[in-house]
Amino acid sequence: MSRPEDVLPPDLFYDDNESRKYTTSSRIRNIQVDMTHRALELLDLKSPSLILDIGCGSGLSGEILSQEPSEQGGPHTWIGMDISPSMLDIALQRGVEGDLFLADIGQGVPFRPGTFDAAISISAIQWLCNAESSDVSPEGRLRRFFEGLFASLRRGGRAVCQFYPKNDIQRTMISGAAIKAGFGAGILEDDPGTKNSKLYLVLTVGGGGLQGDITGVVDGMNDVDILDARRKTMERSQTPSTRKGDKAWIMRKKEQMAKKGKVVKANSKYTGRKRRPAF
Amino acid sequence: MKLLTANFLVCAVKSCKGSPAAFPLHLRDVELELQDVDFQPEFIRNIIPRVDWDGLNQMANELNFTNIPQTKPEGETLRNEQVLRDLHRLLLETQVTEGKLICGNCGHEYTIKEGIPNFLLPSHLV
16 A cells, blocks of 8 residues: 555645545544554653644544543643644534644744643654655754754653654654654554554653653553663674674675675685684 | 633744744734633643743733733632633633734734634745
């Protein structure tokens, strides 16, 4: 199936017809509801809060925020941003409770510093990786978005962004931009390796009650394995993998020379082996 | 758009970033509406410390509201249900349906239609 991100920019792709289909399809609704509940679980809000819904669309996720029962910290008040007028039109017709904004998240987040307790985004931020005209770049859009989001969240606030990266490049581009903006970032993957796999970018702003690092977010959750990529990169930088003169180094050099067209001795089991002491 | 939301908005234009005149945005030619919102004292207690009271006063002046307290209610006052109900009415139930938001620094106009402000910018202002 083709990705909508490859077809048209979001404000044109979600026209009246596509927005109606998106909102009325029970399959999409169910997926959205599940993802919003998961995101709320990760946000771990204790009292009624002010939440920013990034790419709110027709308010499918916002509805869940307004309906959150009081024993789970709700109901929350939310403010939604979306770039598609048709989606917002449907949100109006459905009478959602949050405030709506017609805005491009790649142009920044126009709120005062420390406005929101939390932010949520369901299937939206991968659109930032597309630049529709030559005067903007995906990197610039991601930078403006994450810097604006970082500033508009209060200290100790959290953001959970569910997204569909096209490939690993987009995935690292998005999480890298978030880290650059100052967030503590982690990626939670549900149902990894299956067709239904879902990625959640979990972001924290420092100075809150969260003890330790980003992995504290998933403390107490069932069935979550933690893979710490930071430790791996740290270990790699401590022990350089090849030293000059060892077998791996010799093989690499021989390969380089062969590529240059030089005559290189064939490899054998004796290649790079230590000689016995010479006396 | 709720008045509470308007109290958090700043101009999105790049040259206005960090400029003191970019907040609050000025409301012009507005139509207001009262919409029922469920009363949540807890939410109001949570949000009041973040409301910019000077900005709210200025906005209330522009809208010709006169019954706004001069100073921000704090501490014990926030236990008083009548105070909370008044704040609820002002911040959450009073909504802007039509009008304009104007930046005091660059003069950019954001139009509000059917309660939705348009914050899309031409790319040279981003």
